[in-house]
Amino acid sequence: MKKPIQKRTLATRAKLIDAAQKIISTKGFGAMRVEDVVQGASVAKGTFFAHFHDKDALMDFMIGGEIDAHLDGFEKLPPPENLDTLIRHLLPLLQFMTSERYIFDLILRHSGAAAKEEIGPIAQTFDRQVKVLTQWLTDGPFRKDVPALILAEGVQAFAVQCMALHFCAINNELPMQNRLRLYLEPWLCSEKLS
Amino acid sequence: MKKPIQKRTLATRAKLIDAAQKIISTKGFGAMRVEDVVQGASVAKGTFFAHFHDKDALMDFMIGGEIDAHLDGFEKLPPPENLDTLIRHLLPLLQFMTSERYIFDLILRHSGAAAKEEIGPIAQTFDRQVKVLTQWLTDGPFRKDVPALILAEGVQAFAVQCMALHFCAINNELPMQNRLRLYLEPWLCSEKLS
DNA sequence: GATAAATATTGACCGTGGTCATATTTAACA
């Protein structure tokens, strides 16, 4: 994980990731079994855990990669000139994150770096996301009485809330983006009183 | 689960919950094993799953009970007359929710009712919490340009964010209540522009 | 090229959540 110097190591790792990718793209993230991955990669089970601390670590890596791809796209976009554009830009990422219940749960578990351990791929993307949002909010026509960083973290909080309610039996009649707008309008387009 | 008519059923159920409670109060939620519970209750393993759909369902019940106790307390409190009081009232609940990583993760998983299934105990407490907050926000000195329900859901979203960051290696230098204040001040004490 | 140290791989094994055909108990009715 930290220093894969040997060629063999890199090859094995690639085989594992390849096998995982194959399973994911056909059966989805939630259906991935470690046993299937090692069989697909033609290695022993123990080898898997020599490369990834646990199953979650591989998922963290795979899902983190997907999120990073979205963020790469965000960074090529011009700062949104209004709230609706901001939401529209964000939507594809939110849709990926909610495309499987398994994905969303795993993201929640890994969105904050676990104490004392190193910061994982997904946690890094959350930091990156805040950075992108901070930039957007600084440049766009949004409130300036609150630090853009706080606003960005708030957008993240509301996005998580909307995704959670998306999976909710009683609260999912409203599309995610509409609900997000309901929160973000008062959050981003207000000013402090007095 | 739905219609425990027989006395035996109620007794068995009580034995299971008792055994679970005993384990939880000595070793914590995260250390609970189904095997230990059934042994403590002197029943077979299969019996457990006749009473609870899975381990999470028992946890949902136990943790839901704890949260409900907090909400009972909230309802006896007068509506907070300012932001700091609101946060102070909320804090004990947030502290329980973050007292174990296991608890927080489970709460996140169950805070929205799973699609098509019945609404679980924790999901119900989240609804209840929104109701209490809505009342508080209606009565207190907070912004009135946004429906109190939306404000309440926002408070919940920010609370979740603060709890998540509480477990985060890089973002946990700020106490939960201070961070919450950072979000809630612009959220609750602003007015929409134009 | 021989040998030793470091690194990577193996697969039998384990812990724990969850299943299900079978056995037992309860309730209803004659």
Next chain:
DNA sequence: TGTTAAATATGACCACGGTCAATATTTATC
């Protein structure tokens, strides 16, 4: 009270993530 059907309990069994001592391979040193 005896018979029977529904409700409940049982425990052997399975699935799957994860461990670890033993083995194999690579790299370093001479």
